[in-house]
Amino acid sequence: MQPDELILQLKKQNEVAFSQIYDMYSENIFGIINNIVKDVEIAEEVLQDVFIKVWNKSDSYSADKGRFFTWLLNISRNAAIDKVRSKAYKNKLKNSDFDDFSFFIKDDMDLDSQSDGYGLRKFVDKLKPMCVKLIDLLFFKGYTQKEVSETLDIPLGTVKSRNRSCLNSLRETLG
Amino acid sequence: MNTKDYIESGLLELYVYGVLSPKEQAKVAQDVAKDPELQAEVESIETILLELSKATSPGVKPSLKESVVTKLRSKSFQHKPKVKIMTSNYSYFGWAAAILLLGGILWLLKLNQDLQNDIEVVNSQLETKEVQITKASQKAETLEELLLQMGDPSTRKLTLPGNKLNAPNSSVIAFYTDEKEELILDISRLPEAPEGMVYQVWSLKFEPLTPKSIGLLAEANSTENRVFRFKNVPESEGFGITLEPAGGSEQPNLKQLYALGTI
Incomplete structure (x- = not known):
């Protein structure tokens, strides 16, 4: 469920509401950002920027236009992409050695039950390689259907349905 | 669906x-x-x-939240007094009025500039007129002096007939006042001196013939190069006018004698 009352209070610049929303969504946003900037330190900077925007621009969210989580996603992805394009970022990270969110799965030998990597493993294990790519581009990186179709070289008309069946395979086992 | x-x-x-x-x-x-x-x-x-x-x-550090809230407070402090830019119809009127005013000012500046130019033109015309008046009054003064001089009982009027060879039909009128050693010549009937040449006036004494230069007609005081006035004229028995190269000569060139007369 969407925390409608908290959102209303956030729009009224209520700090307590902000704090609760931060607690609810900061890990999700951090995951999204980190998947794009691929550097924890930089991701931390961007996370702070994102929440400052959430506070300052809470006026611009309207339930008529979509989900609050979607609104957060867009702010986060845009901020992360802006960062990636910045000169400071390019200087710090010349090249990256991973492509999608499955990179964050740590080596099996290092895992303990508490690690984040363990949490991710259970997702990735359920997904075919093409599904990992689809969800990575659409959900984490915010590609449009057209961009995904071109990047993965699959027909435009099948992006929507393929993505649904990929996500369903997660929902059936975990949801 | x-x-x-x-x-x-x-x-x-x-x-x-x-x-x-x-x-x-x-x-x-x-x-x-x-x-x-x-x-x-x-x-x-x-x-x-x-x-x-x-x-x-990868796990959000708990300290990050504190940092965000701190930034948010300082940001929101700066953020609060929102300045709204009003773009109502009134602002368009404002702009229109400003443009009109600017146009008006430019027009007035142009007008002022034009008037300044007019004043300058009038001033320079005035100056020219003043110069003309000064010249005219100087001329009138000179003529008055000449007239007085001619009317002086001690002034003798002489006619210097034109030389038959060089200026057959001309003559020069001279007014000579020996007491004041002054000579006035009217050469209006002499032909114009050619380029590079000049009329020279000589004081003459006879037996023996002794010419003495009085001056060049180009340099002497004159009214429009027709009436010339000489001062410090030596005692003379006659006057002669010859055409000499510019600058004059020591002795008269008698072949170029134009007018000659005795007292």
Whole structure:
């Protein structure tokens, strides 16, 4: 469920509401950002920027236009992409050695039950390689259907349905 | 499209991702708001996405929240006094008035510049007139002096007939006042001196013939080069006028004698 009352209070610049929303969504946003900037330190900077925007621009969210989580996603992805394009970022990270969110799965030998990597493993294990790519581009990186179709070289008309069946395979086992 | 097909299409997933066009995004939001089944599906999709994205997080440091709140307070302090830029019709009137005013000022400046120019022209015309008046009054003064001189009982009028060879039909009128050693010559009937030549006036004494230069007609005081006045004229028994090279000569060139007369 969407925390409608908290959102209303956030729009009224209520700090307590902000704090609760931060607690609810900061890990999700951090995951999204980190998947794009691929550097924890930089991701931390961007996370702070994102929440400052959430506070300052809470006026611009309207339930008529979509989900609050979607609104957060867009702010986060845009901020992360802006960062990636910045000169400071390019200087710090010349090249990256991973492509999608499955990179964050740590080596099996290092895992303990508490690690984040363990949490991710259970997702990735359920997904075919093409599904990992689809969800990575659409959900984490915010590609449009057209961009995904071109990047993965699959027909435009099948992006929507393929993505649904990929996500369903997660929902059936975990949801 | 019925609810089941709608769900199966995969559109709702993309709607939660936020990757549809703004128009599509708004359309789906409307549809979802009307249909509880769609609503439930969206919630379910969101739940799995929350889990997935949380699982990719490397873990947010607890200290980060404090830092965000601190920034937010300082930012919101700067943020609060929102300055709204009013763009009402009045502001357009304001701009229009400003432009009109500017146009008016420019027009006045132009007008002022034109008037300044006019004043300058008038001033310079005035100066020219003053110069002309001064010249005219000087001329009148000179003529008056000449007239007085001619009317002086001690002034003798002489006619210097033109030389038959060089100036057969001309003559020069001379007024000689020996007491004041002054001589006035009217050469208006002499031909114009050619380029590079000049008339020279000589004082003559006879037995023996002794010419003495009085001056050049080009240099002496004159009224429009017709009436010349000489001072300090030595005692003379006659006067002669010859044409000499510019600058004059020591002795008269008698071949170029133009007028000669005795007292």
